[in-house]
Amino acid sequence: MTKPSNPSLPMEYSDEVAAAKARGAPIVALESTIITHGMPYPGNLDMARSVETIIREQGAVPATIAVIHGTLHIGLDDAKLEALAKTEEAMKLSRADLAFAIAERRTGATTVAATMIAAARAGIGVFATGGIGGVHRGAELSFDISADLDELARTNVIVVCAGAKAILDIPKTLEVLETRGVPVVTYDSETFPAFWSRDSGLKSPLMLNSPAAIANFQRMREQLGVDGGMLVANPVPEESEIVREEMEIYITRALDNAASDGISGKAVTPYLLDNLFHMTEGRSLETNIALVENNARLAAEIAVALAAK
Numbered sequence: 001m002t003k004p005s006n007p008s009l010p011m012e013y014s015d016e017v018a019a020a021k022a023r024g025a026p027i028v029a030l031e032s033t034i035i036t037h038g039m040p041y042p043g044n045l046d047m048a049r050s051v052e053t054i055i056r057e058q059g060a061v062p063a064t065i066a067v068i069h070g071t072l073h074i075g076l077d078d079a080k081l082e083a084l085a086k087t088e089e090a091m092k093l094s095r096a097d098l099a100f101a102i103a104e105r106r107t108g109a110t111t112v113a114a115t116m117i118a119a120a121r122a123g124i125g126v127f128a129t130g131g132i133g134g135v136h137r138g139a140e141l142s143f144d145i146s147a148d149l150d151e152l153a154r155t156n157v158i159v160v161c162a163g164a165k166a167i168l169d170i171p172k173t174l175e176v177l178e179t180r181g182v183p184v185v186t187y188d189s190e191t192f193p194a195f196w197s198r199d200s201g202l203k204s205p206l207m208l209n210s211p212a213a214i215a216n217f218q219r220m221r222e223q224l225g226v227d228g229g230m231l232v233a234n235p236v237p238e239e240s241e242i243v244r245e246e247m248e249i250y251i252t253r254a255l256d257n258a259a260s261d262g263i264s265g266k267a268v269t270p271y272l273l274d275n276l277f278h279m280t281e282g283r284s285l286e287t288n289i290a291l292v293e294n295n296a297r298l299a300a301e302i303a304v305a306l307a308a309k
């Protein structure tokens with residue numbers, strides 16, 4: 001009896017990423033949930049394009065990752081990027097449902113967790129995002145802990161972010177990362193950043209101040225055979241930050257709104273981000289864009305440093 005053959009994974013590289021892979025050029029993965037669920041159109045498209053440009057300017061190649069009609073795309077051309085930025089239908093994909101979207105030929109954006117899985121599958125070791133998911137405030141009751149944390153513990157990708165959003169419980173998020181053995185390295189700062197703010201009030205577990213040092217640390221982890229990702233936390237540039245005390249006022253209000261509207265599960269993060277956007281009259285979005293651009297630059301520098309063996 002012949003066994004049914006396994007279906008192969010429908011994975012497609014953009015021309016630019018395929019060429020970069022062929023010549024061994026540095027590549028930086030980018031997530032797409034930030035485009036579909038993290039920012040409104042057209043600011044999301046402007047952000048997605050400018051982040052790609054910044055990575056190219058540093059001598060690396062951007063690979064935005066998304067599932068489109070069941071194909072896992074590693075790198076999107078401009079037409080696909082624009083269509084994704086406009087769509088209202090995209091699923092928000094994590095480890096649990098990335099393969100579901102592919103199997104069911106759906107369209108979905110990848111979170112940090114799903115982007116790490118796709119990047120590792122595509123042989124891409126560096127990834128830039130805004131903020132990671134983490135332990136939500138009140139998680140002791142809701143059990144809401146992002147799958148991003150488990151993914152960081154198991155998948156070998158360096159994730160460059162601006163820390164954790166202060167809508168989360170940052171001390172608990174750092175505790176989980178420590179328990180799971182994820183190195184948390186702050187770039188050129190003693191304190192762990194809180195996304196819109198440069199300082200969460202918490203000391204960072206580790207600090208390094210050059211892309212070369214980060215690349216070297218990663219090589220030592222590989223030499224030791226230590227699996228899993230690394231979290232690089234890059235504080236938002238000073239001129240774009242919203243300080244913690246001010247942000248805390250808006251966050252408290254947004255959390256109250258989420259509770260009274262009965263928001264739960266996957267909808268929580270997008271709901272809070274939208275609330276904050278309105279409360280800050282768009283300033284939270286400007287800061288969000290600035291920090292993603294800043295992370296893209298650092299991620300490209302790290303990818304370049306890793307390629308220069």
Ligand code: PSU
Nearest residue numbers: 033034037038111112130131133146269
């Ligand atoms: N940061 C943003 N906007 C976002 C996210 C992060 O500024 O939309 C997304 C990321 O894709 C992250 C996800 O992986 O939120 C976490 O969602 P959850 O808390 O449901 O795991």
Ligand code: MN
Nearest residue numbers: 144145146265
């Ligand atoms: Mn969650």
